[in-house]
Amino acid sequence: MPELQTLLKEVVKLPASYRRQGPPLVSLLAQIAQGDDGHGQRVGRLAGLLGHLTGSGLSSSALELAGRLHDAGKLLLPDSLLNYPGRFNARQMLVMRQHPSLGLGALFHLSADIPTLVYEAVLLHHERYDGDGYPFGMKGQAIPLAARIIGLADVIDALLSARAYKTGRSPRQVKACLQEQAGGAFDPDLVRHAITYFDDLLAIRRTVAQPVQGYQPMPGRSPMTSRNLNLRNTLP
Incomplete structure (x- = not known):
């Protein structure tokens, strides 16, 4: 498929003009935030709180980072697809379904100190508990818990x-x-x-300044390295 081949080439090609930009993880988070109308940040806060409320044992800050990064791969998708106003046809859906894999590739290029659960959540947040999701059709408990949490938080915010x-x-x-x-x-x-805790989820979605008792949100500064990543900010 020509479109997909072009996209994959973009993932691994790092033009010199991008190597002089700021810290790569911070830059990536900023590019996502510019185009998603706060969706990633809201998903991150919802996921961090869900992890806390369910006693998952997962780091709330890592879950929050996973939420903010879960759609990173969409930055590598064509403008025509991201801005498409109607229902996707089969070819468009096939390309859109590459964004988890593209996001994983983007994170690997950062060479930053990113927790493993973040990689898992970025790649697998569209898996479904019944096995009908993508990219692998994983089922039930075989889907990492972080990916299950991010997937649920993603849909909650999208529906609201x-x-x-x-x-x-x-x-x-x-x-x-x-x-x-x-x-x-x-x-x-x-x-x-x-x-059970939907009111708490709504509250933390509305304002991130005052989280519920016992929940610690992600610190203001993120891990960073000297390496850069080529990402186009093509979202509206």
Whole structure:
């Protein structure tokens, strides 16, 4: 597929003009934030809180970083796809489904001190609990817990958010959707916790300044190295 071959070449090619930019992880996070209307940051906070509330034992700060980076691969997708106003056809969907793999490749280029769970979440956040997800069709507990948490947080924020092509759903509608997909798209145990603590999730989504008691958000500064990554900020 020519489009995909071109994209993969972009992932591994690092033009000299990008090697003189600032710290790579910080730069990547900034580029994502410029184009996603806060989606990554909200997913990160939701995921960190979900991990805390479920007693997952996972680092809340690592989950938050995973949320902020989960769609990094979309920065490498064509403008025409990201800005497409209608329903994707089969070829467009095939290209869009490369973004987890592209995101993983992007993170490998950073050579930064990134926790393993972040790599897992970036690559596997579109796997489904019933095995019908992508890129590998993993099922149930075989999907790393971090990826299951990020996948759920991603959908919660997407459902609540208004877009040019849709209005945001009400909290009641979102909870009903999660309940319907428990054991399908989502880990049923995570859904149970999300519904039980939905008001807390809404609160931390609205404001990141005052997290709930016992939850420690990601520090303001992120790990950084001297290496750079070529990422195009092509999002609207």
